[in-house]
Amino acid sequence: MTPSILSHQEVADELALITSNPLDIVGLLARAHHPQAGAIVLFSGDVRNHSNEKSVAYLEYEAHESMASGMIAAIVEEAKSKWKLTIALATHRVGKVAVCESAVVVITASAHRHEAFVANRYIIDKIKHEVPIWKCEYFADGTKEWGGNCNCHTITGEVGKHVYEL
């Protein structure tokens, strides 16, 4: 067998959308250089050492993995087609994530920068609000707290409807 030469699309298709391994930002970024892309935007959501004025030991992410994978794939494809992106990819960690490590990465590339910026923000907002992935903060004092910062339904009046849809 000869090694196959993968197109950018094929490489992106192989990406694990949900993974318990550290995110290889450099490897992901290397995929995003594309001769028709004039603009690349990368977002990395990192674990902070403080939250609600408490010292964070680490975070743990839990997901409904099959739903989360399917929804991330659909969001990325929707954005790719809506903004005619040359590259769009997203990947989210589950399990324990240390301070300064990346929990989620989104990369978008397009001919001109406006589309890459808008699409990247769209993808990460949708992932954070809609995809069944939850974070639990474990603090240095031994306490823990489940995140549930999306309280959009208290504003929109409808469970599953978010402020950016108003």
Place this chain on the structure above:
Amino acid sequence: MTPSILSHQEVADELALITSNPLDIVGLLARAHHPQAGAIVLFSGDVRNHSNEKSVAYLEYEAHESMASGMIAAIVEEAKSKWKLTIALATHRVGKVAVCESAVVVITASAHRHEAFVANRYIIDKIKHEVPIWKCEYFADGTKEWGGNCNCHTITGEVGKHVYEL
């Protein structure tokens, strides 16, 4: 002499704002992980293989280097203070830049993602419109064309006033 341990700010201060060397995106990104940063946004402006339906051989960037360095530093500092960023840096290449190579990189980091996105876009827009750096496209057919896509003054009616200031 013992090697000095640099804070993030000191490392950022050493960055060449204008350089004729290839941009080390990975090295730049490594600077941007900060324990108080929950969000990192990276923008890379890459050289495309096509422009105005012509095949691009390479680009060449020219700058008024002392002015450009000073203006980039001022734009980055303004954004850093305006959006309370933990990290803000920008660097622009001059000289010949090949297809798929990066001509300009902007990295912003903040506690929450909104500020990192907005500040990043602000910095790259200002650099592209206001800083004295010009690109010349060299095409595969041997022709060349100076970029001068900022025609904001035809809309704003004032040289040096840009559409995003309206």
Place this chain on the structure above:
Amino acid sequence: MRVQVFAILKDYFDKEFELHENIHDMPALRERLIQFNPAAAGILNSCRFAVKDEFIDNDFQLAENDTIYIIPPGSGG
């Protein structure tokens, strides 16, 4: 039917459990779970429910052998 809960709901219910009762739709299931643990009412009212990787609405008819996933709000910010 089988119920699986996630994240903060695990502080109120077992992660997975069986329910052998005549429950035919999501509002009825939610009411029953609030009876089990009234302290979970607030969070249950902000949850979505899913069957076979798809969110369901109030009208969806639950079958005896369905697994129902209860999905709290995402992390948002």
Place this chain on the structure above:
Amino acid sequence: MRVQVFAILKDYFDKEFELHENIHDMPALRERLIQFNPAAAGILNSCRFAVKDEFIDNDFQLAENDTIYIIPPGSGG
């Protein structure tokens, strides 16, 4: 005074040249350059002018030993 031009302006003028004339401000300098090369009028009218790394306005008084930098619009998009 010394004049230095950049980018597309190099298609119309030498990159650097000396001007030994009584020119005291930017509008007068621009007029003189347009006389030298009328084809550059359009681009010159969209340029900014700088002295000592600072943009100057119409009122700025040019001195005999100043170097004036003529700055075309940036690449924008």
